[in-house]
Amino acid sequence: MTTLRTGTDLAAVEDVTAGITAHGERYLSRVFTERERADTGDAPERLAARFAGKEAVLKLLRPMPTDAVPLTDVAIVLDASGAPVVTLSGRAAALADAIGCASIAVSLAHERGLAIATAVALTDR
Numbered sequence: 001m002t003t004l005r006t007g008t009d010l011a012a013v014e015d016v017t018a019g020i021t022a023h024g025e026r027y028l029s030r031v032f033t034e035r036e037r038a039d040t041g042d043a044p045e046r047l048a049a050r051f052a053g054k055e056a057v058l059k060l061l062r063p064m065p066t067d068a069v070p071l072t073d074v075a076i077v078l079d080a081s082g083a084p085v086v087t088l089s090g091r092a093a094a095l096a097d098a099i100g101c102a103s104i105a106v107s108l109a110h111e112r113g114l115a116i117a118t119a120v121a122l123t124d125r
Helices: 013-031 034-040 044-061 090-098
Strands: 003-012 074-078 084-088 105-111 114-123
Touching (some): 013 044, 044 074, 084 090, 084 105
Antiparallel strands (some): 074 084
C-alpha cells in the first residue's frame, strides 16, 4: 500500500545566527554539509531554511526516539535549475529505505526572520 508522508518545520533565523555566533565552524559543520554551505554562501536566512528542511524530512521519516540521525545525513541542496532537492546518507538513507521511500520533495521559504519547509514523499509502508 502506498502511503503519503509529510513533514513541516519552522525555524527562526536568529536561532541559526546565534548558533553561528556562539559556536562558529563547529556549529556549521555539525548541522550543514559542505554543499549546503556552498549553495547558501552561509547566509543565515538560507541556512535556516535548510535547517527547517532537514527537520521536515526527519518528521517525514519518523525515526524512533532512540535513533540518532545526524543532521548532516539529510542535505538540502540545489539542482542545476536552482530548485532544492533532498539527498540522504547514513542513518537517514537507511530509514528511507526501510519505509520504501525512493525520493523526497521539499519546498523552502524564508521571510521576516522565519524559515519554513515542507517535505513530501510516497512510501511503500
